[in-house]
Amino acid sequence: MNNGLFITVEGPDGSGKTTQLDFIRKYFEEKGEQAIFTREPGGTPISEKIRGIILDKRNEGMYPLTEALLYAASRAQHVAQVIKPALEHGKTVVCDRYVDSSIAYQGSGRGLGDSVTIINTFAIDGCIPDLTILLRIDPEIGRARITGARDRMESETEEFHRRVYEGYLELERSYPERIKGVDADRPVEEITAEIEKYLDAALESRHEF
Numbered sequence: 001m002n003n004g005l006f007i008t009v010e011g012p013d014g015s016g017k018t019t020q021l022d023f024i025r026k027y028f029e030e031k032g033e034q035a036i037f038t039r040e041p042g043g044t045p046i047s048e049k050i051r052g053i054i055l056d057k058r059n060e061g062m063y064p065l066t067e068a069l070l071y072a073a074s075r076a077q078h079v080a081q082v083i084k085p086a087l088e089h090g091k092t093v094v095c096d097r098y099v100d101s102s103i104a105y106q107g108s109g110r111g112l113g114d115s116v117t118i119i120n121t122f123a124i125d126g127c128i129p130d131l132t133i134l135l136r137i138d139p140e141i142g143r144a145r146i147t148g149a150r151d152r153m154e155s156e157t158e159e160f161h162r163r164v165y166e167g168y169l170e171l172e173r174s175y176p177e178r179i180k181g182v183d184a185d186r187p188v189e190e191i192t193a194e195i196e197k198y199l200d201a202a203l204e205s206r207h208e209f
């Protein structure tokens with residue numbers, strides 16, 4: 001049984017996840033709550049190696065299904081080695097991207113649909129987030145914010161990123177209890193204030209058990 005609180009942060013490329021994750025880190029520090037911060041693809045040495053393969057721009061010939069399986073493989077290792085043990089010990093885990101990224105990017109973006117959910121059922125081994133913050137930003141605006149070299153995913157077409165975004169919005173509609181969409185095209189303080197509300201509610205509901 002999982003006792004810890006599992007929070008994930010999602011959004012299109014350039015949605016400002018890093019800034020908001022810094023805020024979430026400070027939030028837990030100030031509450032005196034120990035929280036583990038991790039990311040996907042990555043979070044373990046093996047998963048980070050898989051990340052290197054996935055994001056390498058030289059891997060132009062990667063098939064969509066290969067990509068989906070690599071993200072899921074990286075996730076399976078991460079869940080088994082880090083996320084599940086931490087939750088079982090009652091720890092709070094905050095993850096920068098998780099299975100919703102696969103559903104949005106590989107399911108909607110690449111058009112693989114439901115097969116992505118099926119593959120990931122094995123990878124996540126029952127670890128479903130208690131709260132997912134979705135930073136909502138139009139992909140065009142988000143991508144304009146990206147500076148520096150673009151990785152294999154960031155180099156994808158405008159249409160691909162538009163489909164990813166639609167996939168996220170559909171997820172938000174399907175799981176309104178778990179996924180909280182936050183308009184990320186606003187001043188940072190307004191975004192953090194809204195996220196804080198959701199974190200407070202998540203902590204409160206955990207204390208009720």
Ligand code: TYD
Pocket residue numbers: 012013014017040041055071097098099101102103105106153154
């Ligand atoms: P990363 O540099 O972590 O991007 P960001 O800072 O925007 O989170 O690269 C991760 C990329 O991989 C990002 O473009 C989203 C994509 N991705 C998927 O396509 N599927 C997945 O399951 C995950 C976890 C990420």
